[in-house]
Amino acid sequence: MSDAIPTADVPGEANTVDGRRARRARGRTAVVDALFALLQEQGVQPAVEEIAARAGVSVSSIFRYFDGLDDLRELAIGRYFERFAPLFEVPNLGEGQLPRRLSAMVDSRLALYQAIAPIAHIARLRALETPRFATTLATTRAGSANQVRTHFAAELGTRTPARGDDLVGVIDSITSFESWELLRDTHGRSQSQIRRAWTECLQVLLAS
Structure with a gap:
């Protein structure tokens, strides 16, 4: 018989991971919404600092949430297609x-x-x-x-x-x-x- 002691999931760790994922998802949505709104208001591509300010996040957070600005722009384009389909x-x-x-x-x-x-x-x-x-x-x-x-x-x-x-x-x-x-x-x-x-x-x- 094995002497190994079975391990169990730790609820606290799982909750922490889920919380981080939820915060990241909310952050991504806020940034895409901010870019979408600024594009409609200004008619030109806003600076990343403007996007961050509107979304209520830091500039560095934007680059954590997305694989670069093209990733963000692509999601914004997708949002446009959805809204104006x-x-x-x-x-x-x-x-x-x-x-x-x-x-x-x-x-x-x-x-x-x-x-x-x-x-x-x-x-x-x-x-x-x-x-x-x-x-x-x-x-x-x-x-x-x-x-x-x-x-x-x-x-x-x-x-x-x-x-x-x-x-x-x-x-x-x-x-x-x-x-x-x-x-x-x-x-x-x-x-x-x-x-x-x-x-x-x-x-x-x-x-x-």
């Missing part, structure tokens, strides 16, 4: 006459870009250096092109496959976040002016 959809996709579908496409993209502008800008900048941001961006862009293909299937069906692909690319480019940002920031166009320009361009392209 309905805006990524075009209402009644592919349904109705062309004028109605044009309005649905243009209006939905304008509303989306205005809502996600701060995080979308950060994602595009980070995609140049970070593969996971590049993958997220590529997936989003592919979904956008597929929306165009489905929404204007009737008009695309009258063209050859190659011409249809050309048209999908042009429409998606015209109504892209990059186009919206250029028109807004460089050319000083308002939402209503961008709406008018996009709608008229799409009418010409789809009627030709």
Whole structure:
């Protein structure tokens, strides 16, 4: 018979570990919420000191909670996708006459870009250096092109496959976040002016 004495879990130690995990989870949530709120308020990426102050934690705690700032940004992007998920959809996709579908496409993209502008800008900048941001961006862009293909299937069906692909690319480019940002920031166009320009361009392209 073995003389070994069986060991038992120590409740105090388990409670300590669970408490640390809970505090870390609360800290991570507070930091992500702080970044999300600051992005919405300021429209630009805040300094890590601002994030820490808003979250009520130290700067060093942020780097304990996350594997660097890109990890934090990625979680914030995920939060944006969760909150604004309905805006990524075009209402009644592919349904109705062309004028109605044009309005649905243009209006939905304008509303989306205005809502996600701060995080979308950060994602595009980070995609140049970070593969996971590049993958997220590529997936989003592919979904956008597929929306165009489905929404204007009737008009695309009258063209050859190659011409249809050309048209999908042009429409998606015209109504892209990059186009919206250029028109807004460089050319000083308002939402209503961008709406008018996009709608008229799409009418010409789809009627030709």
